[in-house]
Amino acid sequence: MSDRVTIPTKLTRRANKVVRPRDAADVYAHPRSEFERLLDQAVLSHISTGYYAIAPMERLGDPRWRPDLAAAALGVGQADYGRDAVALMGITAARRHGALPRATGTAVVAVPKQRPVLHTNVGVVVFVKRDVSRLDLERVETELTAGWMTTPEQTALDIAARPKLGGIAESDAWSILRALARKIDWTVVEELARDQHRPGALARMKEVAVA
Template identity: 45%
Template structure:
């Protein structure tokens, strides 16, 4: 549904996020996007990326979670099903990482430079992955439903790179909380199909999987 003051294409955008360079309804997109942001109808996620503010949150200083912001940026770049939240971001959506962190991790089909969020001290990192090989599910974010790695995939991804995001304690806690939810046989199947044998061995040595 079109919101008063917002073009129809904004309401139809993947995860309600638009890129300034894609906006065709205005002759001077950045000027008009800034106006809509000032009016509280848009929220600037990063340079050139704007999310539609929920109609019931206009005027409240609303902002999405880091994970949702990352999903919005990725959806604008790759399409609604062209990416997946993974690693610590997936852990957040699986509720095994309770504290918000300043990093989001996205599985993407091609190389993409990190994006610095405009509304907080946080960075979105993109890792090139073949989404067709990954085990994914659809979960809800502040900007809508998006692809997220399954508990088994997330567990292996975290074990594979426990220190790469600079959050070793948080990752360890997430791994320990996530492991009991996972099917050991499915974890082994995922590991075998994606050459994550070392991560599987690490989990077994820690006594987290049988």
């Protein structure tokens, strides 16, 4: 790592390591130009227009480092809406729950507002408008931030409701549901389906689970 690599303590102590230039307005007089310097020093990794990831301390100065897609997706969502208004969901949560054996090039994140797909340097982020306070959630830790993701029960219900969300084949969605069915509490699923008005998704889950 070069001796020239420096980063203000205020940035390294951020809970969310995904930053936008305006997030550093109280650190730099001209954050955009300073971000360019930090990019050159491989202190930051460019995610997408307006979004950057702060490299872990052990990878500062390493131009090969790139953030994990799920971590980047959660971090982008938190940067725009705050920690408690976003959550990993769908196939991204399924991957974290061990129900999807392979990584995908798409991450799915619940946010409070409708917004287009975001193409990043590490994959595609699909945003789904959801009221996160109404979802069944659990904590998740990523290399960039800590936050929320849907529980196995909520994840299964969401995938049953929208099996192709995230660009996967329907057959892959059913495989995920069968994997999740082995670890979910069906009483919780039924309560969620009732509260979220998703009887069709519940019926589909049950049909796939016994197939």
